[in-house]
Amino acid sequence: MKKIIFLAILSMLMLQGCKTTPGSSAAAPAADAKKEAKPLEMDPKKLFSSSGKGMGNCTACHAIPADEKLVAGDIGPPMIGMKSRFPDIEKLKAAIADQKVFAPDTIMPPFGRNKLLTPEQIDVIAQYIYQY
């Protein structure tokens, strides 16, 4: 019994951790990179799945069903059939940059417009999810 309790608590703690990390702040990564001299993250999988400054944290809302490690949220549509949904990859990039242009009441943060990610990072993410 104790063991079950322990495991339950452990798993809760891990969830807690996930939830609180994105809270750090959302300052523009470009400006922060200068201040902290931290290189911009360019690894697509990290950008997609990590939270915090300069990250996409896409996993919070979008699942990649093809990769079971990347199934954690269903607020936004899963990453399936991307090529048929976005025949023009530029449209996909535009959606990541500012989905509000296409859906005024969207919950999707405007990663480009508010400089949460750089255009280069958005490019890398778009190419990455385009394979699914």
Added chain:
Amino acid sequence: MKNIKLVLLLAFCLPAMAIAEGVNTAGYSEKTPEATLKAIHTLFSKEFSPDIKGDNWVKGSMNFNKGSEEYNKLMTARMNDDFDQPVGYPEAMAAGKKLWETPFANGKKMADCFAKGGKGAANDYPRVNAATGKVEVFEHALNKCRTDNGEKALDYGDMKTMGALSIVARRLSDGERIKIEVKTDAEKAAFNRGKEIFYGRVGKFEQACAHCHIQKAGKIARTEDLSPIIGQAAHFPVFRIHKATDGVHVITLHKRYQGCQNSTAVDKKLQIKPGSDQSSDLEYFHTYISNGLPLSAGVFRK
């Protein structure tokens, strides 16, 4: 010429104003409190299958997740078991009890400030002060009791003092059903101010409370089931898991507002703070949406 200046001014102001722009999801465009609640409920009854019934609204995200309901039962049992209490629980209860029971320097006690020794008192709040138009929450009344009796006010953000006291004092109203009536102009104005905050986009993510707790309620964000707004305000303060101590800690409703603002990356400067006018306006709107549901303070919520 004047008009051009105005247009220019507007053009400059618009980006700033966009932050306060509302999300047009259920309840947003309804004009009265009754219609707002009805629209939210209509959306939920379409989306949740089966629809959440009666007092089950208070269970929040547990309605969508058997696992978290089981976990909740386990933690509740531990809190009630003298030999297995999670760290932080007995400490908070003792601190709250001490603040509630220890006589002030003038010999009076907290219970003397309220009718029936405080029984049911929490359910008289939040309320709108007719003279000032401001919303008073129960924690304001607790502090007023202290300052009226020559004691120092507690910090609304301090969970070890105000949070603990709030649990002990609010438990005296457990089981009472929320009954907010929005009638006077001042009450309507307070409701609308709170509603504007709930539906308003803030921060660089430009997300609103209404996104997660109305539009996307029942969906999953990073393995967390999003609780519907109905029922949320009925069961605060809560005991939540505390990573640092591996135990639990107190979180008041206003502190929870801060938590959600943190996790959606709202800049500290833009956040609404515990005890503030804005958090109180939000609590007024938020509590109305739980009308009819029973109060339960100091429950466990992960």
